[in-house]
Amino acid sequence: MALTWRAAVLAALGIPAVLVVPVPGTVLLWALVVLVVCVLDAALAASPREVAVVRRVPPSVRLGEPAASDLEATNVSSRRLRGLVRDAWPPSSGAIAPRHQVDLPPGDGRRLRTTLVPTRRGDAHADRVTIRSIGPLGVAARQASIEVPARLRVLPEFASRRHLPSRLARLRELDGRAAVQVRGAGTEFDSLREYVIGDDVRSIDWRASARRSDVVVRTWRPERDRRVLVVLDTGRTSAVRVLDAPRIDASIEAALLLAALATRAGDRVELLAYDRRVRARVAGTGGPRLMPALADALATAHPELIETDWAGVVSQVRERLSQRALVVLLTALDPAVVEQGLLPVVDQLTSRHQVVLASVADPELHELSRQRGSAAEVFDAAAAERVGLERAAVAVRLRQRGVEVVEALPDDLAPRLADTYLALKAAGRL
Amino acid sequence: MTTTTHVPVVGDGTTARSRATSRWRRWRGPIAILSLLCVVGLLAALPEPRTSSVPLAPDSTATTGARAVAQILEGQGVEITFVRRAAAARAAVTPGSTVLLAGERNLFDQSQFDFLADVDADLVLVDASWAASVLAGVDSSWSDGSASADVAPGCDDPDAVAAGALRATGRLIASTPDTVVCFRGPDESADQGAYAVRTVDGQRIAMLADATPLTNAHLADTGNAALVLRMLGRHDHLVWYLPSPYDTGSDEGAGGPGLGDLVPPVVGVLALQLLLVVLVVAIWRGRRLGRLVTEPMPVVVPAAEATRGRGRLYRRSRSFGHAAAALRAGAASRGARRLGLPASTPAPQLIDAVALATGRRIPDVAALFYGPPPTDDSALARLARDLDDIESEVQSS
Structure with a gap:
């Protein structure tokens, strides 16, 4: 049962009556009148439990893009249903105007659309549908909340896809498909063709030229069908906030851009999200089905407040990869954590694979190290300086073991990682 | 992935009887407590011979009472x-x-x-x-x-x-x-x-x-x-x-009319009616259209938190030496990078290179990078400023 503003007006209408007959009995009588009217009105309202409700939502939506949650409410009672319907979603789903006025004659139905603009990645589970059926007098209402399950998967935003065209262009340059003066290097023999002016004379194939009357050059192309394994660290360091977004968000962006680029380059991409156990895995998917599968798997990857088990990561990588591959570790370059976790086992990875470590840098650290305002700020600056030095030292140690270290601000990490990938590919180090 | 089948949901699976039962279950505890309170209150309010300990009071059972x-x-x-x-x-x-x-x-x-x-x-x-x-x-x-x-x-x-x-x-x-x-x-x-x-x-x-x-x-x-x-x-x-020490005035209460005598008698009843209106408004506004929806919130750990903590630690222990060493090492490594020297360059060579790049005297540069640690806040701040200066000179050289 619920009341409306009319019930308040009805109660207020008793004030003149009280002024005319100023005894407490008037108040009591009026209260009784209000009560009887409200109960009667609620009793005459259509039952909110006799409404057939269907909720339709798209299976997934990209973060920041609108999605529609459609409620189909059909009045199956014999009374006219007037009132309010609320399509309840969690706050991070960004439901716009989830309350709908309805007026349904018996047997009639209506579609109520609520626009959702999600603000957080992951699965959003719809809450109950609440129906408030107002009585014929509009004084009181009956209310019921009905469980109508629905799930909306909010995929990562993939804002870094704006960097994809430029990287694809670079890839085509490598491939030799674009008409450019400077050919990209490659390691795989592609074909022989006639020499044109501008070709590197070093690539002339003298033996082939001898067989023919023309000067023939060899062309190369980058390797194809290499394996790329992206390991997303979902341990506690990924929960850390950099510029108001957790580190894992930037890592996911980088993973998506790299995967999109590598698939186009003809490599096979796999994903592993791991902390102490496998949180998500995408393997054996290729072509156009890869990106949706990746987005789906990464949508529910959330930081866990536990320490990452790097030995476990190594055994997972061993299990997955039998031949040389590119292993991309999306983690944090936290000196203490890397020294304890990754450094002791990284040799097992670098001995067989090309390893890239991509980490989100914190711009605040740089700001901290530049401030000189007070003694306290200088101490903070010294601490930031020390952290930066330790970070550089650990990066050096990783590089000495053959790990490519990419450290960039959240927005730059995805393009920087893509560039590193292209550079490795161009150098034939995959 | 499974596709969701859209079967219409009718009602919340309750009947009038089950709702009444659950309501009774939910409310019987509070009702029992409330009624118990009422009974206790009534018992307490029963006219009971009350006693005091005021000397000479007719209700005092003390030896000085009456x-x-x-x-x-x-x-x-x-x-x-x-x-x-x-x-x-x-x-x-x-x-x-x-x-x-x-x-x-x-x-x-x-x-x-x-x-x-x-x-x-x-x-x-x-x-x-x-x-x-x-x-x-x-x-x-x-x-x-x-x-x-x-x-x-x-x-x-x-x-x-x-x-x-x-x-x-x-x-x-x-x-x-x-x-x-x-x-x-x-x-x-x-x-x-x-x-x-x-x-x-x-x-x-x-x-x-x-x-x-x-x-x-x-x-x-x-x-x-x-x-x-x-x-x-x-x-x-x-x-x-029995005169009371709190009887301040000779004619208190008997003198001027109280507030209750000044307002017209209708006011009391009107207040009662307004109470009813307030009650109805409270029920109207208080009933929520469905429950609040909750969701787990992500953890908030600012990345620089540990660094700031370290800075506070330096400050509290007044580790001017540690702080100065960090500042000097940072400036030296940036300067070396700018001058194209490897990170492992020995100190004398770095000092020479910096002095050459900035035109400063070698002892000054050596004192700045490898001198004794500062001993107070102002010396540390001065060192930081001097390092900034020499760094910018190296950068612009």
């Missing part, structure tokens, strides 16, 4: 009105009653008792020398607390004669000839005693210099009970006026 007297009087059919304020006492007096003024410790103003001269009632002044002198012209009375002795009445007042003897310590002196003074001590003059009666303008005023005979502890001593009961039980109604 509940024994009050109960005997009530048993004899005397109606006792206990008042603590002058205004209430004035209002309580009815023609043909007895007024007891018990003690004068809390009398500050003559107006607190001088109205007693005008009332149509017999007065009994116990341990009240000020009131006795004002109302009955008795010169003085005192209660010295000395060892009390039984004394014979020594007068012809019927109450005193009936009592036969009194055990009290107080004394009063009455010089006016029409005052009957009783219970004179063995070596006292004729106008000195423990009890006196005088009739002023037809009003009988009995005075007892000492409150001891009234108390629970001493009521049973010799003739105390007889005297006190006869003194107080002359009429069917007794106003027991």
